Amino acid sequence: MQLELTLNGKTERREIAPHHTLLDVLRDDFNLKGTKGYCHSGVCGACTVLLDGKPISACIMLASQTQGKSITTVEGLAEGENLHPVQRAFVENFGLQCGYCTPGMLLLTVALLEENPEPSKEEIVDYLGGNICRCTGYANILKSVQAAAALVKEASL
Amino acid sequence: MTRFDYVRPSTVAEAVGLLEAHGDDALAIAGGTATVLLLQKRMLRPELVVDLGGLPGLTGVEQNGGGLRIGALTPIRAIERDAIVRGTHHLLAEAASQVAGVRVRNAATVGGSVCFGEPQTDLPPALLAMNATATIAGSQGSRDVPLEEFFLGPYETAREQGEVLTHLSVPTPVPGSGGCHVKFTMGSPENKPVANVSALVTVDASTRALADVRIVMGAVGGVPMLAHKANDTLKGERPSDALIAQAAVRASEEADPVEDLRGSVWYKRRIIKVLVERALRCAIERAN
Numbered sequence: 539m540q541l542e543l544t545l546n547g548k549t550e551r552r553e554i555a556p557h558h559t560l561l562d563v564l565r566d567d568f569n570l571k572g573t574k575g576y577c578h579s580g581v582c583g584a585c586t587v588l589l590d591g592k593p594i595s596a597c598i599m600l601a602s603q604t605q606g607k608s609i610t611t612v613e614g615l616a617e618g619e620n621l622h623p624v625q626r627a628f629v630e631n632f633g634l635q636c637g638y639c640t641p642g643m644l645l646l647t648v649a650l651l652e653e654n655p656e657p658s659k660e661e662i663v664d665y666l667g668g669n670i671c672r673c674t675g676y677a678n679i680l681k682s683v684q685a686a687a688a689l690v691k692e693a694s695l
Numbered sequence: 696m697t698r699f700d701y702v703r704p705s706t707v708a709e710a711v712g713l714l715e716a717h718g719d720d721a722l723a724i725a726g727g728t729a730t731v732l733l734l735q736k737r738m739l740r741p742e743l744v745v746d747l748g749g750l751p752g753l754t755g756v757e758q759n760g761g762g763l764r765i766g767a768l769t770p771i772r773a774i775e776r777d778a779i780v781r782g783t784h785h786l787l788a789e790a791a792s793q794v795a796g797v798r799v800r801n802a803a804t805v806g807g808s809v810c811f812g813e814p815q816t817d818l819p820p821a822l823l824a825m826n827a828t829a830t831i832a833g834s835q836g837s838r839d840v841p842l843e844e845f846f847l848g849p850y851e852t853a854r855e856q857g858e859v860l861t862h863l864s865v866p867t868p869v870p871g872s873g874g875c876h877v878k879f880t881m882g883s884p885e886n887k888p889v890a891n892v893s894a895l896v897t898v899d900a901s902t903r904a905l906a907d908v909r910i911v912m913g914a915v916g917g918v919p920m921l922a923h924k925a926n927d928t929l930k931g932e933r934p935s936d937a938l939i940a941q942a943a944v945r946a947s948e949e950a951d952p953v954e955d956l957r958g959s960v961w962y963k964r965r966i967i968k969v970l971v972e973r974a975l976r977c978a979i980e981r982a983n
């Protein structure tokens with residue numbers, strides 16, 4: 539089938555197989571390898587992308603379901619060499635080690651700060667808690683999100 | 696995943712027509728969070744997937760007569776955040792906020808949660824405690840099914856293959872009511888419940904007695920279950936620690952759990968007893 543969507547701000551059209559997941563189509567048809575797959579069952583959050591600005595799991599959604607919608611992947615965050623403030627906060631606060639969970643954590647953080655620009659520690663844990671990281675022990679992720687909130691606020695002033 | 700064709704009908708009538716014409720070869724999907732996993736594992740092998748996601752008028756919450764009309768395609772996350780739901784139907788918002796994590800709640804729909812008929816869920820017990828009714832459209836028109844008659848067994852509901860759930864009607868609790876949803880999970884709170892309890896109580900303002908009690912137990916039977924004996928124990932009585940403890944014991948005896956990865960029958964009965972006590976105390980406090 540012909541899929542038409544807005545992908546990282548650009549209108550894209552692609553012939554896709556109707557039974558492929560959004561995760562498969564992003565990685566294989568659009569060659570956007572930033573979105574990771576691990577559990578393929580909605581549990582771990584490695585495949586988190588934004589659908590019309592809201593985080594979802596790309597592994598448990600058919601690409602066909604995103605017809606006419608807007609998808610943001612981690613590749614859509616930076617502008618050229620300029621990292622998104624949330625990416626900068628993760629780099630500066632060692633919010634990643636192997637990086638496998640990072641695209642998901644970044645996109646969740648972008649969506650969280652959009653909804654709630656000054657989240658409390660509890661609100662951050664509640665929002666990001668469903669995404670699994672096997673390396674960092676989460677402390678630096680929390681720090682990164684707090685730093686990101688400050689950077690995003692600064693950027694919007 | 697097996698191959699299938701995909702359609703996205705633009706009216707309920709068209710969706711019903713497709714589902715009826717293709718019978719067991721067709722599968723309806725809404726958010727896809729339950730079904731896409733089963734498709735990947737080849738536990739479902741439809742020839743045609745009918746995506747209900749484009750049907751107009753089935754998303755959102757509105758006030759309607761003595762309650763709320765909740766469109767079947769409303770994402771669970773929208774229920775949790777809706778100002779009206781949080782006000783008059785707080786129990787529903789609370790149960791919604793305990794389903795999985797935000798990623799799943801953004802895609803998962805209320806209708807999908809109800810139609811899937813999975814025993815380990817949070818929203819159906821709360822909807823049942825609030826005495827909701829499902830409206831289902833078929834080729835012969837629409838019919839209303841109270842949720843008490845909707846859940847028939849694990850993954851089995853009163854919805855026929857060709858039918859589409861269009862909305863749920865949830866009465867507004869009378870003044871003096873309070874609700875509470877308590878969930879117990881293994882590991883992180885995003886996991887599916889080992890057991891949960893949704894309780895809705897009404898306290899009589901003058902006598903302080905419990906005018907009405909609806910305790911629903913989830914994940915400890917094939918369907919969400921009203922704890923009839925516990926409810927009868929409490930109705931008309933003024934709540935005391937002893938009475939709450941007695942009702943909790945009755946509820947744990949009524950529960951019909953099965954042993955699985957989440958625990959043994961003995962364990963789940965113990966958990967249910969504690970959850971009923973907690974939910975009752977919390978609901979009564981909120982009612983006052």
Ligand SMILES: Cc1cc2nc3c(=O)[nH]c(=O)nc-3n(C[C@H](O)[C@H](O)[C@H](O)COP(=O)(O)OP(=O)(O)OC[C@H]3O[C@@H](n4cnc5c(N)ncnc54)[C@H](O)[C@@H]3O)c2cc1C
Nearest residue numbers: 580723725726727728729730795804806807808816817860
């Ligand atoms: C990682 C993970 C964690 C989860 N944790 C929880 C939890 O803690 N608590 C909880 O309650 N649930 C939990 N769930 C289950 C989740 O709530 C369901 O997957 C979701 O509600 C299903 O909704 P959907 O719109 O995605 O349904 P779909 O997958 O699209 O459909 C589910 C079923 O309903 C049918 N259907 C859907 N909509 C309609 C309609 N309008 N008319 C007729 N039939 C319809 C479909 O044919 C299908 O049989 C979890 C799921 C995942 C993936």
Ligand code: FES
Nearest residue numbers: 576578583585597
């Ligand atoms: S790969 Fe999608 S949630 Fe784990």
Ligand code: FES
Nearest residue numbers: 635639671672673
């Ligand atoms: S940085 Fe390795 S999984 Fe999170």
